Amino acid sequence: MTRPETDALWEAVIGGDEDAATDIVMAMLDDGKDPEDLLMDVIAPLQARVGHEWAAARITVAQEHSATAVDERVIGAVANHPAVRRRRAAVRRPGRVAVTCIDGEWHALPARLVAEVLRLRGWRVDYLGAQVPIPHLISHLHRTGPDVVALSSSIAVRLPAAHATITACQATGTPVLVGGGAFGPDGRYAALLGADAWAPDARAAADRLAAGPLPRPSSTHRIGDDLPHxxxxxxxxxxxxxxxxxxxxxxxxxxxxxxxxxxxxxxxxxxxxxxxxxxxxxxxxxxxxxxxxxxxxxxxxxxxxxxxxxxxxxxxxxxxxxxxxxxxxxxxxxxxxxxxxxxxxxxxxxxxxxxxxxxxxxxxxxxxx
Structure with a gap:
């Protein structure tokens, strides 16, 4: 992506101009840009920049929300581009995955990126979005029987809820892959909370699942067993x-x-x-x-x-x-x-x-x- 394109896309996103942002990424796909590269190397860094600008107080909370909403709709437009749909139809389906955020987690865009990258790799994806209560997630797992749950959380204060969610999913016999900033830059909290695997981003998550199925949880346990302190x-x-x-x-x-x-x-x-x-x-x-x-x-x-x-x-x-x-x-x-x-x-x-x-x-x- 050229610097003028990058600048134009940033101005469109930060200005809340969904049409302009969509036109830019659609033109890139029309010109042969790989859709996974577009999601991971263009849209994901742009969203990270939105967060950095908010932290530096150069944009308001309202601008951050607006920019994130534009990014989410742009991702949806990418997913429905004819070339992307043809690519998904031609790929072998390795299995079914439920992609969701934990209860209390409103930052859904990282999970949406995981969902779309997995779809590009052929997976049948149930994308459940933000803030999914545990009983509803477990009901979905019993009804659909996915091969794996991909669980996203961005803020560490949600990790107690993530721990409960991981344990509940595993009690159904479903392995759990986790990701997101809440688990630490090196995934240090993933193993502590009993997750079956961790990935730093959507591309790494897809690569991990492509390497082979996660082992089915062999037994259930109490949450207190993991954290005796x-x-x-x-x-x-x-x-x-x-x-x-x-x-x-x-x-x-x-x-x-x-x-x-x-x-x-x-x-x-x-x-x-x-x-x-x-x-x-x-x-x-x-x-x-x-x-x-x-x-x-x-x-x-x-x-x-x-x-x-x-x-x-x-x-x-x-x-x-x-x-x-x-x-x-x-x-x-x-x-x-x-x-x-x-x-x-x-x-x-x-x-x-x-x-x-x-x-x-x-x-x-x-x-x-």
Missing amino acids: LADQAYTHVTRNAPRLIRHVLGGLRSRCPEMARHTGEQQDRTAEAVSHLVEFFGAALYLDDPELFTGFTTWTITILAARDVPTQSLMPALDLLAEQVADYPRAVALLSRARAAVRERLPDDDPHRGRDEEAEGPGPANPA
Whole structure:
């Protein structure tokens, strides 16, 4: 794809111009562009760029949603191009696969890419889309009997639901292939949660299935058998009390960070949103017993807040306030301690908490900016 084509497609997608975007990719297919290459080397990177632009606050949430919707409709247009349909009809069918997102996962475009690449490879695909409740998915598996389930999740806070979904699918005798950003860039959480295989993208998923069938699950087991650390009840405490924890942190921030009274309404909304996500990722990290998941999120949050012109002075006090509520759970306390150390080293130079070891100094309210 030439640079002018790339620029034109980006402008069409980010501008919400479905017709222009469709015309560009249809012309590429008319000129002989391989449809799988078009999906994976053009549309997938373009969607990734949409996410990067949102993270950098160069586009709004509404623009991100609009661009994603255009990309989804463009993928549908590619799937119905006459040359693509002829190609699918000529390929041997290796089997049937159900492609779905876990319950609570709204980011469906990665799963849609998997579905279309598998269709190009000849698979009969049942694409179920976003946010599929487990009972409905299991009912579908019993009714259709696919050879494999391809399960997509983009955000790590959905991994407890992914674990339940994997286990439920395997209980029907159906192997599970997982993918998406939630499972880590190296798929580190796939094996931990009992998945039968992992793939980093749609092309890799198709290659893995082409290499041979996944083994049928031989037995069922309880979710707790996979993650014995859950016996300490730290995860249960955080998830059951999440609304109260969020209220405690936000209420405490108002007294410990009086400068928040000078924040704009949007800055206060962003802070509240960050605290809510902080508690969600805290719970996910406890579920997986992976401190890196939480430290990665908290340090990423610094970048996100800075891009949106939201002061970061409330982040360290928020972690302190959260620690007060989990003092009876050593694993949770240790996880927060690691996150605080990582955050201190990455705060802006003008943040009063940068490089300061609050634990060594003892408890107390954070200094205002």
